[in-house]
Amino acid sequence: METTAPAEISAFETVRHYFHLAADRLGLADDQRELLLAAYREVQVAIPVRLSDGSVKTYSGYRVQHNHARGPFKGGMRYHPTVDLDETRALAALMTWKTAIAGVPFGGAKGGVDCDPSQLTHRELEKLTRALVQRIDPVLGPTRDIPAPDVNTNAQVMAWMMDEYGKAHGYSPAVVTGKPIALEGSYGRESATARGLVYMLREAAAAIGVLPQEATVAIQGFGNVGSWVGRFVQRLGARVVAVSDASGAIRCERGIDAERLAVHVGAGSGVAEFEADGVEVVSVEEFLSTPCDVFVPAALGGMVHSGNAGLIEARMVVEGANSPTTPEADALLREKGVFVVPDVMANAGGVVVSYFEWVQNQQHFRWDEREVNDKLGSIMRRAYREVAGRAQQRPDTSLRVAAYELGIERVVEAARLRGNF
Numbered sequence: 001m002e003t004t005a006p007a008e009i010s011a012f013e014t015v016r017h018y019f020h021l022a023a024d025r026l027g028l029a030d031d032q033r034e035l036l037l038a039a040y041r042e043v044q045v046a047i048p049v050r051l052s053d054g055s056v057k058t059y060s061g062y063r064v065q066h067n068h069a070r071g072p073f074k075g076g077m078r079y080h081p082t083v084d085l086d087e088t089r090a091l092a093a094l095m096t097w098k099t100a101i102a103g104v105p106f107g108g109a110k111g112g113v114d115c116d117p118s119q120l121t122h123r124e125l126e127k128l129t130r131a132l133v134q135r136i137d138p139v140l141g142p143t144r145d146i147p148a149p150d151v152n153t154n155a156q157v158m159a160w161m162m163d164e165y166g167k168a169h170g171y172s173p174a175v176v177t178g179k180p181i182a183l184e185g186s187y188g189r190e191s192a193t194a195r196g197l198v199y200m201l202r203e204a205a206a207a208i209g210v211l212p213q214e215a216t217v218a219i220q221g222f223g224n225v226g227s228w229v230g231r232f233v234q235r236l237g238a239r240v241v242a243v244s245d246a247s248g249a250i251r252c253e254r255g256i257d258a259e260r261l262a263v264h265v266g267a268g269s270g271v272a273e274f275e276a277d278g279v280e281v282v283s284v285e286e287f288l289s290t291p292c293d294v295f296v297p298a299a300l301g302g303m304v305h306s307g308n309a310g311l312i313e314a315r316m317v318v319e320g321a322n323s324p325t326t327p328e329a330d331a332l333l334r335e336k337g338v339f340v341v342p343d344v345m346a347n348a349g350g351v352v353v354s355y356f357e358w359v360q361n362q363q364h365f366r367w368d369e370r371e372v373n374d375k376l377g378s379i380m381r382r383a384y385r386e387v388a389g390r391a392q393q394r395p396d397t398s399l400r401v402a403a404y405e406l407g408i409e410r411v412v413e414a415a416r417l418r419g420n421f
């Protein structure tokens with residue numbers, strides 16, 4: 001299955017493009033832009049792992065700390081063969097704007113390893129994770145930089161990271177979020193990104209006259225974010241009409257049972273192997289051109305690009321993935337009148353509940369899930385209204401530009417108050 005844009009633009013160029021659109025509107029000077037685009041620190045490490053067949057494979061690991069004007073660095077750890085410095089840099093900068101837009105007291109960071117976890121055993125994955133933590137340990141810490149799950153990492157990986165960090169520093173649950181519940185993880189973190197997205201989807205749907213309980217939804221990527229989006233929208237009464245993952249895509253006008261599909265995928269099978277009455281396997285192009293009210297990219301970056309954005313037949317795109325839409329595709333969607341809720345606001349639910357987990361960890365006290373979800377809802381709705389209100393103040397302002405403006409403005413203010421500008 002096609003993965004990324006045809007070398008249209010690099011991940012960091014995409015983020016830089018959106019940054020400058022907003023910076024122009026804010027009238028930021030060149031020296032301010034330079035400071036805000038540069039990463040505070042970029043760490044690249046070699047991670048040799050002895051595999052079960054006796055051979056040693058050396059992976060590249062990255063942690064990019066973009067900006068910490070508003071609080072400790074915060075962001076996920078991604079395990080994927082496409083991980084590189086450019087992508088990690090881009091994702092770290094996105095975290096800076098995202099935490100500012102959501103109003104949680106963190107900066108932005110991201111990390112990853114260029115590995116294919118599907119080719120590693122459980123034990124090899126553990127060794128890789130522990131070796132990564134040993135190498136980046138000096139830049140981590142509960143008040144310094146706090147990783148979390150991202151593509152192909154999960155609560156188990158976070159547990160290993162916490163354990164490895166604890167060997168040198170003592171028991172430190174607040175050094176990572178997205179941990180298992182048994183290790184001071186927070187209720188609601190696993191599904192938080194999707195839950196937060198659906199809160200925003202409902203706000204956006206109301207703004208453009210889509211009824212969520214009657215909506216049709218297509219989801220690209222059915223991992224943590226995609227599968228929870230599917231379950232949540234189905235619980236609202238919406239119909240999931242098309243789903244894809246790296247194995248292929250399926251479609252059913254009557255609706256695909258997202259709960260059953262999540263069980264199927266959770267057991268290790270691909271979306272394209274899902275069998276149910278009326279469900280057909282389709283090509284990527286057929287998947288993308290499925291008529292629907294809401295299209296949710298929830299896979300990798302750059303997957304909606306100039307070569308395929310024209311195929312999308314949706315009224316709104318709500319970005320679960322980070323940087324799924326290239327600037328050219330974004331412009332194409334706007335020309336088609338598609339309402340886009342961008343990543344930096346739509347997928348902030350994960351880091352918001354990570355913030356709640358971090359707060360709970362500082363106090364070694366647990367909130368119940370209802371409290372977590374209610375607080376998440378308030379933050380996501382507030383962020384939507386702040387961004388949408390800003391977009392409405394000036395004609396022809398997309399939510400993306402308004403969101404970047406808000407995020408950048410808050411970071412600039414913090415940097416100025418600290419005396420960094």
Ligand SMILES: NC(=O)C1=CN([C@@H]2O[C@H](COP(=O)(O)OP(=O)(O)OC[C@H]3O[C@@H](n4cnc5c(N)ncnc54)[C@H](OP(=O)(O)O)[C@@H]3O)[C@@H](O)[C@H]2O)C=CC1
Nearest residue numbers: 002003151152193221222223224225245246299321322350
């Ligand atoms: N987890 C979180 O809390 C957050 C995640 N995000 C973003 O959401 C996105 C998804 O993350 P998450 O759900 O955690 O990751 P997962 O690893 O759980 O899921 C990734 C999904 O993307 C699919 N995928 C990979 N390649 C393709 C492809 N070529 N076509 C279609 N689908 C593909 C995978 O399929 P397969 O399983 O077959 O490989 C899988 O279903 C990422 O961009 C991430 O940065 C954003 C905010 C927070």
Ligand SMILES: O=C(O)CCC(=O)C(=O)O
Nearest residue numbers: 075076148150350351354
């Ligand atoms: O929960 C977190 O700290 C980070 C989540 C993340 O990586 C993201 O929002 O892209």
